[in-house]
Amino acid sequence: MSAPNKSYDPVEVEALKPEEIERMRDEALAAIAVAAGLDELREVKVAHTGDRSPLALANREIGALPPHAKAEAGKRVGQARGAVNKALAARQAELEAERDARVLVEEAVDVTLPYDRVPAGARHPLTTLSDRIEDVFVAMGYEVAEGPEIEAEWFNFDALNFPPDHPAREMQDTFFVKPLAGGSDGDAAESGVVLRTHTSPVQIRSMIDREPPVYVICPGRVYRTDELDATHTPVFAQVELLAIDEGLTMADLKGTLDHMVRALFGVDLTTRLRPAYFPFTEPSAEMDMQCFACRGESAVNPDRPCRTCSSEGWIELGGCGMVNPRVLTACGVDPRKYSGFAFGFGIERLLMFRHNIADMRDIIEGDVRFTLPFGMEI
Template sequence: MSGPNTQYDPVEVSALDPAAVDANVADALAAIEAATDLDALKAVRLAHAGDRSPLALANREIGALPPSAKAEAGRRVGEARGRVGAALRARQEALEAERDERMLVDERLDMTVVAPRRPLGARHPISTTIERVEDIFTGLGWEVAEGPEVEAEWFNFDALNFGPDHPARAMQDTFFVEPGDAGLVLRTHTSPVQMRAMLTRDLPLFIVCPGKVFRTDDLDATHTPVFHQVEGLAVAEGLTMAHLKGTLDRFAAELFGPHVTTRLRPAFFPFTEPSAEMDFQCPICLGKDPACRVCGGTGWIEWGGCGMVNRNVLSAAGVDPERFTGFAFGMGIERAIMLRHGVPDMFDIVEGDVRFSTQFGMEI
């Protein structure tokens, strides 16, 4: 700031010269009008209305004037700064309005336009069918159990009453894990999970065991070397074949519809006695078309095996067969999909074409 100016000479205090003040205002108004966005206006504000702007410096020089000149100089500089401030506010309002209008256009979302999404995949019907089966049995109060896919030969065969010479133990049916004397196989069914459950859980026991199994079958229209099963086991006091039949009837009705009719045919399995094959009436022809391709004209479709748990199996698990009885059953997941949806060929299920999976949606 300049020293005292007792005689007020506008040349000596040039920043307060009326022409200089008017010129600063004109420069500021031109710069404000030329600002095309808010960032540019911010720079103009600092240059023409900030602490180091010409009008701010002129305002500081007022203190150097004699008392008789301060009022007139203050009025002149105040009016100039007021004009610049008003111009800045008006320009900011205009630029903000332009920005908001532009955002409404640039960021608008047309909710009526279908997004160009490329479907990346779909859940496989095997997964959704297994989940549906689990939901059915957990709704009945059962538990879901799991076990290893590489299984000890004792759990897979011996504990389930398969004799040493049983054909299922041959290389033609079973994948053995090297070395040959390791006693390990790729499980041929999920029944070992039932044995593990009886050894580790308290009775009464009600479990369902879905999972992947392996057999040395060739891939054809109805067979595959890797497939999925769901097996169930119930062990308690007083269980009979009537409980088994009622459970399977409920299972079939939940999976295939309330109209389904079932029957049991005598059969043989090492781990159940008595044993049976469960069939249900062909949903396509209802047994009225001798040329039906689904049931072969018989009117019935085989679904899986079942029976009362063999006493030897209960004893191998440390369960007293004099006190407890149990029933077990096993069905193929792929077969259920083929029967429920009319899938004619196993290749459609296993080859991994996403077009096959997408037709089932998220739940079947």
């Protein structure tokens, strides 16, 4: 860069001559006009507005001019650089608009096409309902207990006060397991090992493994030699509850049943107890729930029949009662100090009530058309 010289004529500085400034400006405008894309325009911008561009170098020469010549030269260079920057901005906006229009065409998505080739799955409603039941009782302070599905006869029958000649021990009701070395069906009946017919053995194991008080919920699969039809299946899900503590009564059982029904089916529903007999409870009762569809009105109003409860106003859920003192004694619990209550019901039956399922075979056949409407509730 030249040193200041008051007698130097600016027209004699080649880079600052008017025709030279116009030439630099016109070259830049021409390059901007023919830039075919944003990348090419970026290169043009560096070449004509960067630190080493002709107009930038000419601007540096202004400092060497005498004071009276700087204003005119600066105005001339500034106007040229302003025109170039304005052209750059206009061309960039034009190229960006072209790019956006092209992307809309080239990357268009047909929103009417299937969004996913792999269809969404669904949880089996039995699993969902079982989890919901567990949540109800865990919120009350109960513990979820589990046990083996292949069970010793003592846990499945003897500890539950089933006498040796009880019909449930016969082959027509119970699956007996053959010894490992094989053998005949008769050997299986004498093996002392069965596929559990209820989840009550989990209650026995819970009383043996825990010191009172005991509050457990016992869900799981059970096995009985039933024929598969619309209302029966040889393998089904069951859930049972056991509470052992000092001073428990039938009133505690009734209150627990009412809370369960309201939590699963809605408020204002109640339960009722009808006398019954079970070896492992005394006294025993059948547990009925007020029909959640008609709220019991169909039983007193013949003009409003109800398919859910067959116009009876009540739905039978399962058995319940106070734990038999003999069962407490078999598990090492002092019946003079502790009392308890228990109840149990089939989850398939509860699912059929809740969703008006007519055939139990639909629940177990594994057809996705049955499970999909229930969705992915967690």
